Amino acid sequence: MIDMMILACAAVVAITDRTRIAVVAAVIIAGITGGAAVTAGHGSGLSPILSFAVAGMTALIAPLGILYFVRVHPVAGDLRPSVGVGMRVAIVAADLFIARGTIGLASFRTEPELLPDAFLLLCALTALMVHRNLLGQIVGLLVLGSAVEYAGDVLLPTLPGIVRTAFAFDAVIVTFIALLLVHAFRTHYPLLDVSSLRRLRG
Amino acid sequence: MMRALVILAPVIGASVALVIPVRAVRRWVRIVAASIAAVLPLELLGREDPLAWSMLALVSFIGFLATLFSVGRYGHEAGSASVEWSRKAVYFWLLGAFWSAMALAVLATDFATLWIAISATTLATALLVGFEGEADSLEAAWKYLVLCSAGIAFGLLGIMLLGRAAIAAGLTPAAALSWHALAAAGLTSGQARVGLALMIVGFGTKAGLVPLHAWLPDAHSKAPAPVSGMLSGLLVSCALYALMRTMQAAGDVSSAHLLHGISIWLGAASIVMGGLFMITQRDLKRLLAYSTIEHAGVVTLALGIGGPIGRLAAVIHLFSHACAKSGAFLAAGILQADRGTTELARLRGSWQSGLGGRLLFFGGIALAGMPPFGPFVGELLLLVAAVVRRTWIPLGAASLGLFLAFLALARVIGETSAGDRHDDGARVGVPMRRYRRVVMAVATSCALAGALAVAVVPWTSARTYVVHLSDVLKGGTR
Numbered sequence: 041m042i043d044m045m046i047l048a049c050a051a052v053v054a055i056t057d058r059t060r061i062a063v064v065a066a067v068i069i070a071g072i073t074g075g076a077a078v079t080a081g082h083g084s085g086l087s088p089i090l091s092f093a094v095a096g097m098t099a100l101i102a103p104l105g106i107l108y109f110v111r112v113h114p115v116a117g118d119l120r121p122s123v124g125v126g127m128r129v130a131i132v133a134a135d136l137f138i139a140r141g142t143i144g145l146a147s148f149r150t151e152p153e154l155l156p157d158a159f160l161l162l163c164a165l166t167a168l169m170v171h172r173n174l175l176g177q178i179v180g181l182l183v184l185g186s187a188v189e190y191a192g193d194v195l196l197p198t199l200p201g202i203v204r205t206a207f208a209f210d211a212v213i214v215t216f217i218a219l220l221l222v223h224a225f226r227t228h229y230p231l232l233d234v235s236s237l238r239r240l241r242g
Numbered sequence: 243m244m245r246a247l248v249i250l251a252p253v254i255g256a257s258v259a260l261v262i263p264v265r266a267v268r269r270w271v272r273i274v275a276a277s278i279a280a281v282l283p284l285e286l287l288g289r290e291d292p293l294a295w296s297m298l299a300l301v302s303f304i305g306f307l308a309t310l311f312s313v314g315r316y317g318h319e320a321g322s323a324s325v326e327w328s329r330k331a332v333y334f335w336l337l338g339a340f341w342s343a344m345a346l347a348v349l350a351t352d353f354a355t356l357w358i359a360i361s362a363t364t365l366a367t368a369l370l371v372g373f374e375g376e377a378d379s380l381e382a383a384w385k386y387l388v389l390c391s392a393g394i395a396f397g398l399l400g401i402m403l404l405g406r407a408a409i410a411a412g413l414t415p416a417a418a419l420s421w422h423a424l425a426a427a428g429l430t431s432g433q434a435r436v437g438l439a440l441m442i443v444g445f446g447t448k449a450g451l452v453p454l455h456a457w458l459p460d461a462h463s464k465a466p467a468p469v470s471g472m473l474s475g476l477l478v479s480c481a482l483y484a485l486m487r488t489m490q491a492a493g494d495v496s497s498a499h500l501l502h503g504i505s506i507w508l509g510a511a512s513i514v515m516g517g518l519f520m521i522t523q524r525d526l527k528r529l530l531a532y533s534t535i536e537h538a539g540v541v542t543l544a545l546g547i548g549g550p551i552g553r554l555a556a557v558i559h560l561f562s563h564a565c566a567k568s569g570a571f572l573a574a575g576i577l578q579a580d581r582g583t584t585e586l587a588r589l590r591g592s593w594q595s596g597l598g599g600r601l602l603f604f605g606g607i608a609l610a611g612m613p614p615f616g617p618f619v620g621e622l623l624l625l626v627a628a629v630v631r632r633t634w635i636p637l638g639a640a641s642l643g644l645f646l647a648f649l650a651l652a653r654v655i656g657e658t659s660a661g662d663r664h665d666d667g668a669r670v671g672v673p674m675r676r677y678r679r680v681v682m683a684v685a686t687s688c689a690l691a692g693a694l695a696v697a698v699v700p701w702t703s704a705r706t707y708v709v710h711l712s713d714v715l716k717g718g719t720r
Contacts, residue, residue, distance in 0.1 A: 147432030161399075168392065177388050181395075188395045188402075195406040198415035199354070206358040207398065213365050214391050221372060221384050224325045228377040237381045240460040242522060 042072055046156040046190075047136075050163035053183050054135070054170065055128045057119045059110050062167070062179045063103050069160065069183055070099035073190040094208040098189070102182055102215035106175060109219055116222070116232055120172040128170060135162035153194050160187040174225065174232045178218045185211040244285050248298070249345045251279035252305060256338025260331055269313055272334060279341065280306035290349065293557070297348035297483055300561055303692060304475050304568045305341035307685040308468040311572050312337060314681035315468060315579060325375035333373060333466075340366040340472060347480045352419040353401045353441075353491070356484055357394070360448055363477055364390045371465045371473075382460035389457040390448055397444015403437030404429070404491070424491035435500050441488045442504055448481035449538045452511040459519070462531035463584075467575020470527060471689070474534040475568035479560055482541050486556065489545055505546030510639040512539025517646030526574050526584040526602075526658075529650060530567065533609050536647045537563040537617070543640055544624045547631050555623035558696060562616020563609075565692030570605030572686040573598055576679070586657060593659040597683045601690065603659050608693045610651035611644060616696030 045068065052065040074095025110116045121128060139158035148154060164187055168180035189207060192199050222232060229236040255275025262268040280302040286295060312334065343366055347359035364387065372383030401419065407429050408418035417423035443454065450458035458478075462470050489505065492498040516536025523529035537559065544556035576598030578584050592599025608615035621644060628637035 145432070147436055165392075168388070174384070181388065181391055184392060184395050188399050191399055192402050196402045196409070196418075198409070198418075199402065199405065200419075203354045203358060203398075206361065210361050210365065210391075214387065217365065217368050218384075218387055220325075220327065220369070221380055221387065224372070224375065224380055225384070228380065237384060239378055240381055240385075240464070242519070 043153075043156045046072055047159055050156075050160045050183065051132045053179060054132050054163040054166040055125065057121050057125070059117050059119055059173065059175050059179070060107065062119060062171075062176065063106050063110075066179050066182050066186070067099055067103045069186045070095075070103070073186040073193070074099045076190060076193040079193075094205050097208045097212045098182065098185060102212045105215055105219055106178060109175065109222070113226065113232075115230065116173060116175050118173060119176040120231075120233060121170050121176075122172050122235075123170060128166075131166050131170070132163060135159060135166060138162060151194065154191065157187055157191045157194060160190065172234045174218075174222045174234055177234065178215055178222075181214060181218070182211060244282075245349055248279075248282045248286060249342055249349060251282050252276070252338040252341035252345070253335070254338075255279055256335045259334060272309060272313055276306045276309035283345075286349075291351075293483075293486075294348050296561070297479070298345060300479065300564055301341065301344045301348055301476055304472060304564060304689065305337075305344070307568065307572070307689050308472045309334075309337060309341075311471070311575065311682050311685040312466075312468045314678040314685070315466070315575060325372065325380075327369045328373055328375045333370065336366050336370050337469070337472075340370070340469075340477075344476055344480050348483060351422075353404070353421065353487070354419045356487065357398050357401055357444075360397070360445065360481065360484060361394050363448075363480070364394065367465075367469065367473065367477070370469045371461045373466055373469070374464070376464075378460075379464040382457075382464035385457040386461040389454075393447025393454060394444050396440050397447075400437040400440025400442075400444060403433050403440065405437075407431045407434035407437060421487045421491040425493040428493040438488060438492055438501055439504060442485065442501065442508070445481050445484040445488060446508060446542075449478050449485060449542070450481075450512075450535050451508045451538055451542055452515040452535065455512070455515075455535050458535060459528055459531040462534060462571075463525060463528040467527075467571050467578060470531075471568035471571035471575075474531065474571055475564040475689075478534055478538050479564045482538060482556075482560055485542065486545060502546045502548055505542050506633065506636050507546075509539045509541070509543025509546050510636040510643075512536065513543065513640050513643030514539075514646075515643075517643035517650070520647050520650035523650070524586055526577070526586055526589060526654065527571070528584075529586070529654060530570055530574060530609075533570075533647060533651070534563075534567060536643060537567065537609070539643065540617075540621060540624055540640070543636060544620070544627060547624070547627045547633055547636070549627055549631055551623055551630060552627035555620050555627050558616060558623065559620025562620055562693050562696035565689050565696060566605060566608035566615060566617055569686050569689030569693060570602065570609055572682065572689060573601035573605050576682050576686065577602060579682075586654060589658045591658070597679070597686075599658055601683065601686045603655055604690050605686075606651050606655040606658075608690060610648045610655070614694060614697055616693045619697045 049065040049068045053062050056062050078092055078095055136159055139155055139162055142158050143155045164180050164184035168177055259268050259271045262271050283298045283302050343359050343362040347356055350356040350359060368383050368387040371386050372380045405418040408424055411427050411429055413423055413427055447454040462473050489501050492501045512535050516532050516539055519532040520529050541556045541559050544552045574584055577589055577592055580598055608617055611617050611621045
């Protein structure tokens with residue numbers, strides 16, 4: 041059930057063209073992976089309260105920052121995908137195919153629980169590459185962070201608590217630095233379109 | 243306790259300066275705090291792994307020079323008014339945080355701490371890259387933030403896979419991420435290999451290796467000159483240090499062969515592509531940024547070739563390039579302050595116009611791989627190592643790339659030194675008092691002297707020490 045929710049939300053992040061929908065899907069993913077981290081936190085010596093705070097940072101604080109930005113700047117509400125919806129669905133289907141293939145490799149055959157994580161990772165990369173709105177890239181980074189966090193819960197539950205905390209802080213600070221940059225971008229590129237970032241080439 | 247103090251000293255010093263109300267006193271507090279942070283590592287001499295301590299000394303040396311240069315450069319201006327963070331106080335605090343993060347990176351003894359530190363450098367420097375607030379610098383900062391955050395996330399995934407494989411091989415959770423324990427364990431599983439390869443991707447992205455380099459030329463060319471010097475001289479060096487530790491963790495078993503293969507091809511591609519792009523550049527800082535890719539390639543290729551000579555080449559080149567590149571970027575900063583541009587066509591005749599042009603001349607010949615500077619020794623040893631190991635294709639690629647880079651830098655040296663001064667009327671640079679110019683010139687000269695010192699060290703009584711440094715990288719030894 042949880043795996044299905046992760047798969048569905050990951051697909052939504054890559055396919056949708058609305059920032060708010062992508063953020064809500066990212067929040068659900070972060071909530072699930074954060075919840076798993078709270079459970080795994082006991083093994084790493086992280087207290088449940090700190091684990092909860094760490095999970096809350098990625099699941100709530102960073103997405104709230106993005107939603108506030110969208111509210112203030114409505115133009116940021118459109119993710120402006122670079123390909124049509126049909127192509128995005130096809131890419132997500134290919135992501136699922138690749139994820140299944142990866143988990144079928146000899147090195148990972150003993151880790152079937154990594155399938156949703158591999159799919160999440162690929163969907164995060166798809167979101168980073170497909171959405172032309174700069175906020176789409178921030179959402180993609182957040183989902184990528186959730187995927188790595190979830191992989192940590194599956195692969196290395198004994199990962200030191202300090203790394204989990206640092207990773208969560210990292211995700212939140214990256215989000216707010218990115219929002220600061222996007223805010224500054226508005227004067228130069230009102231559409232917040234990533235394709236306008238082509239002044240530096242060669 | 244002392245380790246914590248060494249790591250935190252730069253950011254504590256920057257924080258103390260924030261609360262000083264008098265501008266002149268604040269400037270001196272910054273210089274004194276940076277001086278203390280620069281000498282504190284001496285307390286750790288003999289108590290740390292020699293390679294880690296030497297990296298710490300490098301971080302402290304260049305961190306101090308960058309702070310000194312910045313006090314001269316930003317002595318009276320606050321940067322761009324168009325972005326909120328473009329304030330002198332923010333600049334110096336982020337510079338201190340950056341310095342602290344790199345000190346943590348080189349003092350780490352396990353991959354978890356190393357990852358935290360390398361990741362923190364991105365956070366500390368993203369706003370520094372976009373400090374000028376212009377469209378170009380914001381674009382560079384965006385690319386830097388997104389690509390490095392994504393790359394380093396893959397690095398963490400690799401660390402987790404490696405840790406999983408280590409625990410499966412019988413290591414305790416506490417030892418599973420220590421490179422010494424990993425090297426001794428000699429992991430051969432598929433998961434360990436994938437993990438190590440992902441770590442190469444993660445740290446390789448921060449080092450700007452081709453094809454993971456897209457952010458580097460933009461970020462290094464658009465950041466303020468002292469930050470460019472630290473990014474090119476130190477951050478890339480810290481990322482390469484992380485690669486060295488990754489290869490050390492692979493030990494001397496089959497996982498290591500895969501890593502050596504990847505390193506050889508990433509290194510050779512970086513040297514060739516760096517050289518090719520250098521030829522086409524019209525901007526001094528951008529050319530220096532591509533030169534960083536080329537030099538990162540030299541270190542990576544030397545690591546990939548391995549053996550005593552390869553390891554020695556990697557270590558010498560890492561240190562000498564860090565000093566030479568910082569010096570060259572600082573010289574570019576003096577020229578930029580003087581002429582208001584880094585366009586090569588408008589920097590003609592810089593030799594006649596002051597210290598900036600003369601320092602750039604020496605920085606240029608150091609980076610071109612000419613004696614007597616350290617990069618010459620590093621590149622020579624790389625070629626010898628490639629011949630000894632009979633890695634002919636990478637040797638050919640490296641020779642081509644090094645030749646192209648030499649041509650590009652020879653053009654820069656020729657145009658800026660021997661050409662007639664380009665003068666298009668009004669002076670557009672930032673007017674500076676004499677003492678500020680002297681402070682900047684002293685910082686630049688010290689960086690270039692560092693590149694010279696690295697060349698001299700192997701031929702003196704300290705030779706055994708340098709060899710010992712490179713021996714630290716041998717799998718399974720401490």
